[in-house]
Amino acid sequence: xxxxxxxxxxxxxxxxxxxxxxxxxxxxxxxxxxxxxxxxxxxxxxxxxxxxxxxxxxxxxxxxxxxxxxxxxxxxxxxxxxxxxxxxxxxxxxxxxxxxxxxxxxxxxxxxxxxxxxxxxxxxxxxxxxxxxxxxxxxxxxxxxxxxxxxxxxxxxxxxxxxxxxxxxxxxxxxxxxxxxxxxxxxxxxxxxxxxxxxxxxxxxxxxxxxxxxxxxxxxxxxxxxxxxxxxxxxxxxxxxxxxxxxxxxxxxxxxxxxxxxxxxxxxxxxxxxxxxxxxxxxxxxxxxxxxxxxxxxxxxxxxxxxxxxxxxxxxxxxxxxxxxxxxxxxxxxxxxxxxxxxxxxxxxxxxxxxxxxxxxxxxxxxxxxxxxxxxxxxxxxxxxxxxxxxxxxxxxxxxxxxxxxxxxxxxxxxxxxxxxxxxxxxxxxxxxxxxxxxxxxxxxxxxxxxxxxxxxxxxxxxxxxxxxxxxxxxxxxxxxxxxxxxxx
Numbered sequence: 184x185x186x187x188x189x190x191x192x193x194x195x196x197x198x199x200x201x202x203x204x205x206x207x208x209x210x211x212x213x214x215x216x217x218x219x220x221x222x223x224x225x226x227x228x229x230x231x232x233x234x235x236x237x238x239x240x241x242x243x244x245x246x247x248x249x250x251x252x253x254x255x256x257x258x259x260x261x262x263x264x265x266x267x268x269x270x271x272x273x274x275x276x277x278x279x280x281x282x283x284x285x286x287x288x289x290x291x292x293x294x295x296x297x298x299x300x301x302x303x304x305x306x307x308x309x310x311x312x313x314x315x316x317x318x319x320x321x322x323x324x325x326x327x328x329x330x331x332x333x334x335x336x337x338x339x340x341x342x343x344x345x346x347x348x349x350x351x352x353x354x355x356x357x358x359x360x361x362x363x364x365x366x367x368x369x370x371x372x373x374x375x376x377x378x379x380x381x382x383x384x385x386x387x388x389x390x391x392x393x394x395x396x397x398x399x400x401x402x403x404x405x406x407x408x409x410x411x412x413x414x415x416x417x418x419x420x421x422x423x424x425x426x427x428x429x430x431x432x433x434x435x436x437x438x439x440x441x442x443x444x445x446x447x448x449x450x451x452x453x454x455x456x457x458x459x460x461x462x463x464x465x466x467x468x469x470x471x472x473x474x475x476x477x478x479x480x481x482x483x484x485x486x487x488x489x490x491x492x493x494x495x496x497x498x499x500x501x502x503x504x505x506x507x508x509x510x511x512x513x514x515x516x517x518x519x520x521x522x523x524x525x526x527x528x529x530x531x532x533x534x535x536x537x538x539x540x541x542x543x544x545x546x547x548x549x550x551x552x553x554x555x556x557x558x559x560x561x562x563x564x565x566x567x568x569x570x571x572x573x574x575x576x577x578x579x580x581x582x583x584x585x586x587x588x589x590x591x592x593x594x595x596x597x598x599x600x601x602x603x604x605x606x607x608x609x610x611x612x613x614x615x616x617x618x619x620x621x622x623x624x625x626x627x628x629x630x631x632x633x634x635x636x637x638x639x640x641x642x643x644x645x646x647x648x649x650x651x652x653x654x655x656x657x658x659x660x661x662x663x664x665x666x667x668x669x670x671x672x
Contacts, residue, residue, distance in 0.1 A: 214403065268407050275303040279417050283424040289313070292428070293324035296421055300398055301326045307399035310336065310373065313386070313425060314394045318345055318353060322394075328401070339372035346371045348383045349395035356419060358384040358411040360400075373397060382406075384415045386422035393422050458553035460492070464540065467491050467508050467549075479555060481527035492551070497524045507538070511549060515540040521560075524553065533560050591615050 207217035278299050286292040293311045300309040310325035310333075323340045325333040340346065345353060348361050348371075361381045373381065386394035396418045400406065452459060458476030460469055472487040480497045492498050492508060511517045519536040526532060535554040540547050577584055577597040585596035593611050601608045604619055616625035 215405075268405060269409060271304055272407065272410050272413050275299060276413055276417055278303060280420060283420055287428055287431075289322060289425045289428050290324070292424060293322065293421065294326070296417070297324050297326040300417075301328050304398075305401070305404055307401040308333065308336075308373065309396070309398045310340070311386075311396045311421065312340060312345060312349060312394045314345065314353070314392070318350070320344060336372040343372070345395065346373055346397070348373070348381055348397055352383045352385040353395050354387075354392040355385045356387045356415055358382055358415045358418075360406075360411065373399070382411060382414060384411075384418045386418050386425075388422050388426045393426065396421070458534075458551075458555075460487070460551040460553070462492065462508075462549035462551065464512070464547035464549055469495070476553060479526070479532065479553075480524065496527065507536075511538050511540065521556070533557055585611070 204214065207214045210217070279296050282292065282295055282299065286295065293313070297309040297311055300306050306328070308325065308327045310323070312320050312324075313322040315321050320341055323337045325337045325340075327333045327336075348359075351361070352359055359382070361383060380400040381397050382400060383395060383397045385392055386396060396414075398414065452471075452473050455473055456475055458479055459471075459473040460476065461471035462468065463470055469487045469490055469492065472484060477484060477487070482496055487495055507517045507519070517536075517538045522534050522536050524532040524534045533556050535556050536551065537554075538549060538551045540549055542548070577595075578599075580597060581599065583597070583600040583603060585600050586594040588594055592613060592615050596608055596611050598608065601611055604611065611619070619625075
């Protein structure tokens with residue numbers, strides 16, 4: 184062991200303040216370790232000044248005593264330094280946990296966590312990246328010491344993807360200390376961050392990787408043995424908090440979507456122009472009724488709710504109500520085209536009744552749609568009346584009239600046309616000309632001009648009596664007695 188001596192206190196102070204950096208660099212030693220040696224030299228100098236030659240005690244006992252004393256002093260300083268570092272780390276963990284409790288926005292949470300790591304622990308930089316399943320960044324937060332702008336590095340990670348150190352720890356919650364350097368670090372966005380080493384840790388939620396966190400360790404910042412584990416704990420807490428926040432946002436969106444869907448359904452239910460009943464699948468009791476059915480039947484909501492379908496006034500006289508419910512339970516679908524529904528004032532309302540079963544929250548529910556078909560019935564009656572008038576008019580017109588489709592198949596004809604052929608109208612419908620005329624005559628009938636709408640008959644058809652099996656020429660002057668109307672549909 185070499186004992187250094189200094190001529191004056193000023194020289195000793197200069198050695199403590201100025202020379203350590205140069206001498207430490209020349210000796211290739213760590214500056215903190217070199218300063219510890221200087222402190223030890225100062226201690227020996229004071230002992231020599233006070234005790235003089237008495238301080239130089241020969242023998243093994245004195246040597247061991249001196250070594251133990253010096254070692255105890257060094258270890259005490261190291262313990263105090265270690266406790267101070269550990270206290271800063273624990274304070275950082277506490278502040279991050281407090282941030283997790285109060286912050287509900289993932290962007291602000293991750294960014295403020297990076298700021299705390301810089302401010303409280305003294306890291307050179309801190310970057311936190313959340314990824315999707317394909318390892319593509321979806322959220323990047325970062326901060327640098329000395330108020331440097333971390334924006335370009337964040338944008339580069341967004342654009343280029345995870346850095347090499349982030350990819351190395353992606354999918355693993357174990358922290359890794361990496362030396363800065365190598366080909367992959369040349370173009371790394373984090374290479375601009377101050378620090379000689381990086382400590383990286385993956386973000387995990389359960390067994391699912393969600394991102395990575397990297398901090399830069401400046402030169403001269405010593406790490407305790409517990410610090411990597413505490414950093415991994417911070418990363419795990421942030422990953423859990425972000426997952427919880429995102430799940431809460433998804434839940435709120437789902438609730439909002441469900442609420443909007445329920446509002447739309449309720450609006451459709453209440454404004455529908457068909458009567459709607461909702462029945463309990465097990466009991467058949469009515470649990471909801473829309474305003475249109477109450478308006479149609481003049482019954483109130485209280486007259487419907489809680490009652491069986493076959494016990495409600497409008498459906499009491501419908502014999503199929505009870506039997507149709509049993510059929511609906513077994514088949515999940517029932518339809519009746521025309522049922523008489525009785526209103527409170529005694530009016531009979533023709534309705535179309537359709538019931539089906541669907542599931543809500545895994546429970547079967549019955550929906551009955553009751554459509555008022557009064558207008559349809561009136562339209563059908565008017566159509567039948569119109570068709571009757573049309574048929575009567577066609578049958579009494581003294582002209583031969585028939586209708587064909589595009590395939591020259593007879594669709595309809597009047598009585599005079601059928602009488603000319605000697606058969607009934609029903610026997611003509613659905614057949615073509617070959618069924619009534621010889622082939623050569625049928626070809627004349629099927630000529631292009633004959634298939635168009637016209638009232639001119641082909642020449643020399645005359646009257647062909649199928650029952651007699653021969654044709655009777657009624658007019659040999661080229662003016663046939665058969666005048667027809669052909670249409671294509």
